[in-house]
Amino acid sequence: MERQISLWSFRLGLLCVILTVLLRGLAIFGVFPNLVPAMGAPVSYNTFLRGGVLLLVLSIASSLMSNRGGTP
Numbered sequence: 001m002e003r004q005i006s007l008w009s010f011r012l013g014l015l016c017v018i019l020t021v022l023l024r025g026l027a028i029f030g031v032f033p034n035l036v037p038a039m040g041a042p043v044s045y046n047t048f049l050r051g052g053v054l055l056l057v058l059s060i061a062s063s064l065m066s067n068r069g070g071t072p
Contacts, residue, residue, distance in 0.1 A: 002066035010059040016052030020045050 023045035026033065035043040 002062045006059050006062040006066060009055045009062065013052045013055030013059055016048045016055060020048040020052060023048065 023033070027045065037043070
């Protein structure tokens, strides 16, 4: 189970990093996409950056748990 968590969190973390780089690249050229949900706070590159860091740390932690045999 830890292997699947590690794999998917790594993939989603990389996706968040790619989105962060893309949105920052658009911001360099003065293009700011409107990523506001219907009834919520705006989503910026910082949201994807923090999500990517969280998912990559989760990937590292779960891969370490699977290498130890799954015991805390």
